[in-house]
Amino acid sequence: MYFTAQDIQARRARVAAQWNDILHNDEAVLVHSGHPIQKPGGLDQTYAFLPHPSYYWLTGRRREGEVLLYTRDGGWTEFQTPFTKEQAVWEGEKNDLLVQSAGMDISKLSDHLSKTKYANVYDLGQTEHYTAKGKAFELNTAMDRQRRIKDAAEVQLVRSLADVANEGYRAIQSTLRPGISERELFIAYESAIYRAGAQGVPYDSIVGSGTNAAILHALPTKRIIGEGELVLVDAGAEIADYCVDITRTYASSPSINERQKALYALVLKVQLACIDLCRAGNWWRDVHNKAATMFTEGLKELGILKGDLTALLEKEVVSLFFPHGLGHLVGLRVRDTGHAENLEPKTYFGARLRVDIQLEPGHLITVEPGLYFIGALLNDSAKQQQFKDDIDWTELEHWKGLGGVRIEDNILITDGEPDNLTVVIEKQQTL
Numbered sequence: 001m002y003f004t005a006q007d008i009q010a011r012r013a014r015v016a017a018q019w020n021d022i023l024h025n026d027e028a029v030l031v032h033s034g035h036p037i038q039k040p041g042g043l044d045q046t047y048a049f050l051p052h053p054s055y056y057w058l059t060g061r062r063r064e065g066e067v068l069l070y071t072r073d074g075g076w077t078e079f080q081t082p083f084t085k086e087q088a089v090w091e092g093e094k095n096d097l098l099v100q101s102a103g104m105d106i107s108k109l110s111d112h113l114s115k116t117k118y119a120n121v122y123d124l125g126q127t128e129h130y131t132a133k134g135k136a137f138e139l140n141t142a143m144d145r146q147r148r149i150k151d152a153a154e155v156q157l158v159r160s161l162a163d164v165a166n167e168g169y170r171a172i173q174s175t176l177r178p179g180i181s182e183r184e185l186f187i188a189y190e191s192a193i194y195r196a197g198a199q200g201v202p203y204d205s206i207v208g209s210g211t212n213a214a215i216l217h218a219l220p221t222k223r224i225i226g227e228g229e230l231v232l233v234d235a236g237a238e239i240a241d242y243c244v245d246i247t248r249t250y251a252s253s254p255s256i257n258e259r260q261k262a263l264y265a266l267v268l269k270v271q272l273a274c275i276d277l278c279r280a281g282n283w284w285r286d287v288h289n290k291a292a293t294m295f296t297e298g299l300k301e302l303g304i305l306k307g308d309l310t311a312l313l314e315k316e317v318v319s320l321f322f323p324h325g326l327g328h329l330v331g332l333r334v335r336d337t338g339h340a341e342n343l344e345p346k347t348y349f350g351a352r353l354r355v356d357i358q359l360e361p362g363h364l365i366t367v368e369p370g371l372y373f374i375g376a377l378l379n380d381s382a383k384q385q386q387f388k389d390d391i392d393w394t395e396l397e398h399w400k401g402l403g404g405v406r407i408e409d410n411i412l413i414t415d416g417e418p419d420n421l422t423v424v425i426e427k428q429q430t431l
Helices: 005-019 053-059 085-091 106-116 134-147 152-175 182-195 210-214 258-276 284-301 309-315 381-386
Strands: 027-032 067-071 075-080 120-125 206-209 230-239 242-251 364-367 370-372 404-406 409-412
Touching: 005 053, 005 067, 005 075, 005 134, 027 053, 053 067, 053 120, 053 134, 067 106, 075 106, 120 134, 152 182, 152 230, 152 242, 152 409, 182 206, 182 230, 206 210, 210 230, 210 404, 230 258, 230 404, 242 258, 242 404, 242 409, 258 284, 258 364, 258 370, 258 404, 258 409, 284 309
Parallel strands: 027 120
Antiparallel strands: 027 067, 067 075, 206 230, 230 242, 364 409, 370 404
């Protein structure tokens, strides 16, 4: 089993220590697991149920319609949904109880709330009653900050998932050759990870070859991979809602050209430098800004950008080639807690960061710098006018068909050196 009762108790203790400074004795918090969502026109069909990650993290349970109650005086009380005979007939035994625990029947929650008459009840988790304001928002933020700090059991599970994903990336390397389609590569990856024990994928696997590698979320198509093309694969693996999120870029054949090699070398250089900055106390925005600065310098050295470096940085020209943030929190789901308390996110070098936090030991974050030649950006007349003096447009023509390069790993922040949990997935040092 992935987690123990002791793991759950330790998580609850961390959250309770924060909530006790916010709650009064006559107030309660309800964390809802949520309910299945019906498919449009699906009659009795629903989408596969996913419990709200906060409920799941605090209970080890994945069953729908459950609620976890907390008060300062009474501590934690679980209101659970029994597994019915009808479910047993139609669904069989479900692996939705990762941690066994005693609790009250969910049918008794309403009476409990009526009799106790709390002054205030705050609804968190998967519920329409949660609003991102007031004390509920404060409670949710405090819980998210604890969830971001991965415990030993979570780290062990994510590290084991890297081994699972590695089987998929090995299959890619043994399968990749000119003449096969992107979908064939996708099938090779996913069949390998399922054989290795994956229960699912945390997001639609991305496979983009040639110009498709410039599509940030390129779904695999029937496109045939050609000679000397860049092939970008962004694919993860999932067990019990925990996941890894990895990207590697490969050459389809040895006939790769010098521009493609230089592009890959620059992205790899930036990624390694940014991983080294993933240390407790550093602000994530500064790590992102380091990537954008290095990319600006590198593109100037390659002859794509021109002019004064300081001016190029001030104009944020790099946003045409590096239009996304450097990474995001990962672990329990692909975006983990996100940064919900950041209600007015800022942009840095043209990118709105998913997280804008100071790194702490236990944070797990992706580092995924990328450079792309995206037609929708480079052919935009307004962008061309805005950066007409900052880009060597003649030189750029030689690069436009290359697609893009992204390299991504999942980095655990520690008290010392960054811990790359996905280091087992080999990345080519040169193309």
